[in-house]
Amino acid sequence: MTLQAGRSRRDPIRDASEGAMLRLMGPASALSGEERTLLRRLHRFREMFSAGQVINEEGEPPPAQIIVEGWACRQRLLPGGGRQIIDFLLPGDAIALADPIRPLDLESTVALTRVESMDAVLLREIFALNDGRHDVLKQLFAAGRRREETRLIDRLVRLGSSSAQARMAHLLIELRDRQRWIGLATGDSLQMPITHEQLGDALGLSVVHVSRTLTALKAERLISVRSGWITLLDEDRLTAIGGYRAGQPRLH
Amino acid sequence: MTLQAGRSRRDPIRDASEGAMLRLMGPASALSGEERTLLRRLHRFREMFSAGQVINEEGEPPPAQIIVEGWACRQRLLPGGGRQIIDFLLPGDAIALADPIRPLDLESTVALTRVESMDAVLLREIFALNDGRHDVLKQLFAAGRRREETRLIDRLVRLGSSSAQARMAHLLIELRDRQRWIGLATGDSLQMPITHEQLGDALGLSVVHVSRTLTALKAERLISVRSGWITLLDEDRLTAIGGYRAGQPRLH
């Protein structure tokens, strides 16, 4: 858990990462100059997590953070030793920014890939001021929280009622949409940096069946898989199979 | 959809119902006199729904309401014609009290039994005033909303990872706890006024399998069933089977 300030001024790596940071807010153009400056300042203080590392432990109060790079997940550990992944967290997604107090926290947050996050405690405090000077940013995160809740219900519905193929199709489209939104994917491809086991933990399927399901989708020419990437070959049919209805990223 | 004012002053039916209304807030003792008066006033304006009636339609902005009597559910309709029940709403539970704006509302709310609800638009406005005079009540509903979210995740986890028996056991304990909390159940019994089909829609099981699952639980002497009631005979084992962890009704 390395806490480090931004590097020297003209470091190209920092600039690229900072670009991602701004882009991930979607229509960053709507942000005021003050809001951009704030984000840039926050971005200097970030933490790194390696794949598999626990970002916050079950039962502990989660510190407010925003994912800048990499994938993480919210999960619940199961009595039998397994886990259920509740939601994937992608760049731009916030951890505990909104509602820090939970009745009984049985969830933990874990990095699925290498993750870079920035501290957002200050952001929460600024939002609490209600000074009106950061309202666009505030709205942006509020919208994110609403999308998160919608995804939660989407998952619940699909776990309760869909076949393996339907769940997979839906998840793939969801992830493609989210990645497009933050500029990580263009066209019909999406990054898929996680293992079948992790997919299975999210979809409520065994590793073996994740493999079979993907193979079936490939055989039906619905998707193609390169290492680390998946391309959606027939979005209409995937949408039909997954029963997907776009949860468009509305801002207000 | 009958909107009617309270009946005459000393109507015993109204009084009983009003008692339930106050009790359902749990530790009603903590409410100020002003808050009680407010609730009583609100309680004069209520709506009745018969079993099966839609309380609010998919896609329409839900009016703020509080269930006073009966069971309702939030649900999503499925492409195939079925539905997934997302959550059960019991007396004291609020509809759309907190967060009226949703990104894309695919849910509807439906009465499962005869339901009596009271209008809570005024309540929402009063809360928005932030005058500090109704804070206990506000906290009470905020806590309810948090419990609701916890239940959502509970459901998601169980749909993704548990067997039919485990899901059923967990749901029964959850419902018993909730009914106890609002004074509708005492001891180890709970009211079960809904059909196997409705249970199945919530648990992601077929009607037939709901029946089989309950029969199995009966055979193992874990529950007993009378018409409209279920008694939990061995709470420890049910808890173990369902992987239940109490989401205790905390207030702050």
Next chain:
DNA sequence: CGTGACGTTGATATGATTCAACTTGAGTGG
């Protein structure tokens, strides 16, 4: 050039669904 994590494939087992028949119980009208 092992070694270990990840993915694939086949065989088998199991839990849940579906279809169909039958039972039960609560109205409802004669």
Next chain:
DNA sequence: CCACTCAAGTTGAATCATATCAACGTCACG
């Protein structure tokens, strides 16, 4: 008061989807 009807629940048999077990392939990395 009885007979009819309809919704809900139960039970058995066949089928289907997914899990489990096991073996093997492949690739990255020390």
